[in-house]
Amino acid sequence: MTAPVPSAVGSSLLRVSGLRKSFGEHVVLDDLDLEVPEHGCVVLIGASGSGKSTLLRAIDLLEDVDDGSIELRGVDVADPWVDADAARARMGMVFQAYNLFGHMSVLDNVTLAPRLVHGRDRAEAEDAAVEMLTRVGLADKIRAYPDQLSGGQQQRAAIARALVNDPELLLLDEVTSALDPELVGEVLELLAELRREGMTMLIATHEMAFARDVADQVCFLHEGRVHESGTPAQVLGDPQETRTREFLARLHA
Incomplete structure (x- = not known):
């Protein structure tokens, strides 16, 4: 950030x-x-x-x-x-439901848009994601899956996902x-x-x-x-x- x-x-x-x-x-x-x-x-x-x-x-x-x-x-x-798409990339959206992909780790959820939408390479995207997840208090949950998190942790992961592209x-x-x-x-x-x-x-x-x-x-x-x-x-x-x-x-x- x-x-x-x-x-x-x-x-x-x-x-x-x-x-x-x-x-x-x-x-x-x-x-x-x-x-x-x-x-x-x-x-x-x-x-x-x-x-x-x-x-x-x-x-x-x-x-x-x-x-x-x-x-x-x-x-x-x-x-x-x-x-x-370019306009939407300048904004971050967090929904009522967490909308995390259950088959992906927290780290993969947060790096998905930076890699696919913003064209960052994996290493760069993961560095930014780790920094943001640490920022929201989820440093120890990076490799966890959404169903292993509490609701509050899932919502913080969703906020990290919205923030990682610096909206x-x-x-x-x-x-x-x-x-x-x-x-x-x-x-x-x-x-x-x-x-x-x-x-x-x-x-x-x-x-x-x-x-x-x-x-x-x-x-x-x-x-x-x-x-x-x-x-x-x-x-x-x-x-x-x-x-x-x-x-x-x-x-x-």
Whole structure:
């Protein structure tokens, strides 16, 4: 991983404008606008079906969109003329499920994309993977297989896989939702450490305490739009919109 950078928030790294996505008659993203500043951490909250996962998948170009733009450093990566693979290589995505290949060791899982997508030779890819796995606390699990790891270890391996190519933007979709409660803390602490080092992150989560501690901005999604956004203190502590208050009340209940 590159040397830590100052965590001061900079100009926009990602700008999403007028994003629309429908599945049949069901509108999932409805003229959604969003910005993520460089070295910033933006947290998405909202009920299931509000569009959080679809938004992250659209940004990572795993979902085609019907309209709107997704600008990464000013280039609309959603434009059909843009090389989607090259754009996707600049981002790291971590899913709810770990999505590790069960027949491959942790080391092979983490080196797969560097070798096949980025063209690194095996020795170079393995050196980078060992460094990253050590960084996330898995130095002793490099030769293990996913079914030999705890859920928290598998998710840390998935995060290492996303980080090994030094992405400009890290996208995380409810990465603790599949974990037992006692394993959640180890993954959240890793993300908090990445935040302190200046990693630019867009995170969908239901972990409100984590959002309060690490986010520069919290966005409440409702019916495919950013219904309310602001600092964690404002959105989580003094929400202005009725829908936001109702969501937080249900969550705390």
